Amino acid sequence: MKTIYLDNNATTRIAPEVLEEMMPYLKDYYGNPSSMHTFGGQLHKKIEEAREKVAALLKAKPEEIIFTSCGTESDNTAIMSAVESYPEKKHIITTRVEHPAVMNFCKHLSRKGYRVTFLPVDKSSGQLRIDDLLKALDENTAVVSIMYANNEIGTIYPIQEIGETLKERNILFHTDAVQAVGKIPIDTNKLPVDMLSLSGHKLHAPKGIGALYVRKGTRFYPYLIGGHQEHGRRAGTENTASIIALGKACELAAKNIDDEVIYLSRLRDKLESSLLKLCPDTRINGDINNRLPNTTNISFEYVEGEAILLRLNEYGICASSGSACTSGSLEPSHVLRAIGVPFTAIHGSVRFSLSRYNTEEEIDKVIEVMPNIIKDLRMLSPFGRDKLPQECR
Numbered sequence: 001m002k003t004i005y006l007d008n009n010a011t012t013r014i015a016p017e018v019l020e021e022m023m024p025y026l027k028d029y030y031g032n033p034s035s036m037h038t039f040g041g042q043l044h045k046k047i048e049e050a051r052e053k054v055a056a057l058l059k060a061k062p063e064e065i066i067f068t069s070c071g072t073e074s075d076n077t078a079i080m081s082a083v084e085s086y087p088e089k090k091h092i093i094t095t096r097v098e099h100p101a102v103m104n105f106c107k108h109l110s111r112k113g114y115r116v117t118f119l120p121v122d123k124s125s126g127q128l129r130i131d132d133l134l135k136a137l138d139e140n141t142a143v144v145s146i147m148y149a150n151n152e153i154g155t156i157y158p159i160q161e162i163g164e165t166l167k168e169r170n171i172l173f174h175t176d177a178v179q180a181v182g183k184i185p186i187d188t189n190k191l192p193v194d195m196l197s198l199s200g201h202k203l204h205a206p207k208g209i210g211a212l213y214v215r216k217g218t219r220f221y222p223y224l225i226g227g228h229q230e231h232g233r234r235a236g237t238e239n240t241a242s243i244i245a246l247g248k249a250c251e252l253a254a255k256n257i258d259d260e261v262i263y264l265s266r267l268r269d270k271l272e273s274s275l276l277k278l279c280p281d282t283r284i285n286g287d288i289n290n291r292l293p294n295t296t297n298i299s300f301e302y303v304e305g306e307a308i309l310l311r312l313n314e315y316g317i318c319a320s321s322g323s324a325c326t327s328g329s330l331e332p333s334h335v336l337r338a339i340g341v342p343f344t345a346i347h348g349s350v351r352f353s354l355s356r357y358n359t360e361e362e363i364d365k366v367i368e369v370m371p372n373i374i375k376d377l378r379m380l381s382p383f384g385r386d387k388l389p390q391e392c393r
């Protein structure tokens with residue numbers, strides 16, 4: 001059975017071009033880029049070329065890019081750098097819908113004596129209100145960290161507007177752009193952010209490589225301390241092959257991004273509108289006017305997300321769910337709770353996230369099998385058959 005992979009916000013396939021580019025650096029060119037000899041030293045040049053490609057995707061300068069081991073490290077580094085750089089400031093602002101890489105790091109800091117404000121978001125759309133941010137700011141605020149786009153619901157946040165507000169007040173601004181980079185255009189010349197995180201495996205590079213953009217002139221304090229790699233901003237021998245891979249992945253993304261936005265949103269919209277039409281009592285979670293082109297999060301009332309995923313799995317279809325357990329945690333999604341999705345709908349939520357490698361036939365297959373899966377499961381629903389729509393009773 002062929003896999004239909006619709007879980008690209010969890011991780012992506014390595015692009016064949018990326019794999020080809022990185023392979024020689026796993027096999028033959030294994031030197032240390034810091035070595036004096038040519039065998040190692042030549043890798044230094046390859047790393048700098050990769051840095052230029054990552055920078056180009058963000059319209060940044062190469063020296064503004066620091067390679068890290070993952071999106072999580074980039075997020076932790078950015079926030080830690082901010083609080084280390086402004087030791088007198090003990091307040092951090094973030095949101096209730098961040099990825100655990102930001103959310104749990106901020107919770108950790110709150111146990112270390114920092115005050116953390118978790119901004120609420122609007123019902124259903126998950127949007128932020130700038131007013132809430134303004135009310136939370138004070139002279140003690142060291143950093144504001146707000147994600148560019150949400151991994152679960154795809155909502156895109158008003159990073160431009162937030163950045164302008166913070167720039168006027170001279171407050172550091174970090175954005176976790178792991179889900180946005182490579183999916184939608186980002187121009188750091190125009191976007192007033194000081195730091196921005198990205199991760200390789202969310203844009204067709206391997207797992208275990210990330211980068212942090214740090215605007216020139218921003219105070220920076222390293223998180224990993226040791227050797228002089230990355231100009232002393234991130235110690236540790238470079239993951240050469242993966243850095244080269246990330247460079248290639250960014251180059252591919254930059255080349256194709258406009259076409260992919262159109263391609264992915266067309267497929268996503270087809271999937272979404274068909275499922276909404278064919279399955280009664282469904283709703284979309286997230287901001288349909290401001291959303292990643294590849295993501296849809298749909299709640300199917302009265303059914304368990306896990307059950308849906310298991311049934312989809314029988315057809316080789318991979319998706320993910322916001323309900324308990326599937327994500328390896330006992331709590332249902334903090335994002336869906338933050339946007340006020342009712343209990344029954346959280347448990348029946350399914351996220352489909354597409355990539356350039358999905359085809360229309362694959363989407364048609366999901367549209368074909370899903371209505372029957374939902375109908376079957378609703379017959380068995382523990383949430384009360386009397387609540388079920390007439391045709392499913």
Ligand SMILES: *Cc1c(COP(=O)(O)O)cnc(C)c1O
Nearest residue numbers: 070071072099101151178179199
């Ligand atoms: C995946 C993800 C991360 C973490 O990236 P890793 O490379 O897996 O550590 C952080 N933030 C968001 C929004 C993500 O989707």
